[in-house]
Amino acid sequence: MTAGIDAVACRHMPDALFIPDGDHYVPTELTRGGWSDVAQHGSPPSGLLAAAIEGVSTVAPMQVARFTIDLFRPVPIEPLRVETHVLRHGKRIQVVEAILRHGDVEVGRATALKIRTTDVPLPDVTQEPWEQPPPPDEATSVAELWTFGSDLLRFHRDAIEIRSIDGSFMQPGPGLSWFRLKHPVIAGQEPTPFVRLATLADMSNGNSQALDPEAFVYVNPDITLYAHRLPAGEWVGMKSAAYQHRSGIGLADTRVFDETGPLGRINQAQLLDQRRGG
Numbered sequence: 001m002t003a004g005i006d007a008v009a010c011r012h013m014p015d016a017l018f019i020p021d022g023d024h025y026v027p028t029e030l031t032r033g034g035w036s037d038v039a040q041h042g043s044p045p046s047g048l049l050a051a052a053i054e055g056v057s058t059v060a061p062m063q064v065a066r067f068t069i070d071l072f073r074p075v076p077i078e079p080l081r082v083e084t085h086v087l088r089h090g091k092r093i094q095v096v097e098a099i100l101r102h103g104d105v106e107v108g109r110a111t112a113l114k115i116r117t118t119d120v121p122l123p124d125v126t127q128e129p130w131e132q133p134p135p136p137d138e139a140t141s142v143a144e145l146w147t148f149g150s151d152l153l154r155f156h157r158d159a160i161e162i163r164s165i166d167g168s169f170m171q172p173g174p175g176l177s178w179f180r181l182k183h184p185v186i187a188g189q190e191p192t193p194f195v196r197l198a199t200l201a202d203m204s205n206g207n208s209q210a211l212d213p214e215a216f217v218y219v220n221p222d223i224t225l226y227a228h229r230l231p232a233g234e235w236v237g238m239k240s241a242a243y244q245h246r247s248g249i250g251l252a253d254t255r256v257f258d259e260t261g262p263l264g265r266i267n268q269a270q271l272l273d274q275r276r277g278g
Contacts, residue, residue: 016187017044017159017199024079029153030183031077035219039074041155046223047185047199049098049110052082054194056096059089062114064194067201068224069110076102092116130262136178136235139163142170156206159183174241175207180234193230197256197264200236201225204254204266208240217275218242218250220268227256227264235259238266248272 014028025048033041046069054064081101088095093115100108142162156162162169165176179200185191191199205220237257244250250270256263 013153013158014183016184017155018048018080018185019187021079024081025186026079027077029077030155030159032152032154034154034156034213035217036074037152038077040077042069042071042075042202042205042220042223043155043199044159044185045069045071045075045080045100045108046110046202047191047195048080048082049100049108050112050198051185051189051191051195052084052098053096053110053112054192056084056086056094058094058114058116060091060116061118062094063117063227063230064112064198065115065228066113066224066226067110067198068112068222069108070222071108072221073105073107075100075107078102080107087111128262130257132257132261133165133176133237133239135259136163136180139165139178140167142167142177156203160200160203162203169207172210172212174239175209176237176239177203177207178235178237179203180236193232194227196234197227197231197236198225201256201266202268204238204240205242205252205268205270207238207254208242208252210242210244211272215275217273218244218270220252220270222269224267225256225264226266229263231256231258231263232260233258240266242270244270244272 014030017031018025018027031040031044083099085097087097096112098110142164161180161182163178168175169177181196185199201223211218238254240254242252250272252268254266
């Protein structure tokens, strides 16, 4: 274990990603990302907006089937406010928009499509081939290997647990890994299966890394998550690959699953660049 990780371990660990304060949410240090010491990882804002969207009432039981978030600028580790608007309200679908503000500045926006849930007797059909990966307890923890940016608390190392198959998360190329949220998104609220999934979705970008993060930046300004069902249990698995081009644009593509099988897909655009001095 490095001295930097020892120093982090000795510090007080917050109990959640955000602390409610009136109509604002105060980010803790657990929201910090890897690209900047003063900006959040993409995951905490995603989880915060997901919680707000899921909390909008529906006329019938519904599940979020598509969730898209656009981050317009780095989200600071400062108090934030969330606004929600229903764009389409029906018995079978609902479309909701959530806006994330820092003061008067809009830093991010999410839209979600909810579809009513019911019991539909379906025939057996040919599915895309799928081989279930080994479970989390047979995968390797990567926490002790992740020393990059270890002087401060960071979401990707301190707020979640990562277990990787064959160490693929820490190697260039496709990744096959399990992720678990270790802290609530909002203090005092147990995360729902959808909020857990939406909060972890941004890890697709890191799970698919093909470029050295100390030499290149591959920031994703968006996340789109599709889910035909919600995950069972705390662990969310991802099978990810990145497709990157000299134009400076990339795409992270992920198959999402849990310990019972596939449940959806995540896509993220990437803005590629060299680090200064890299």
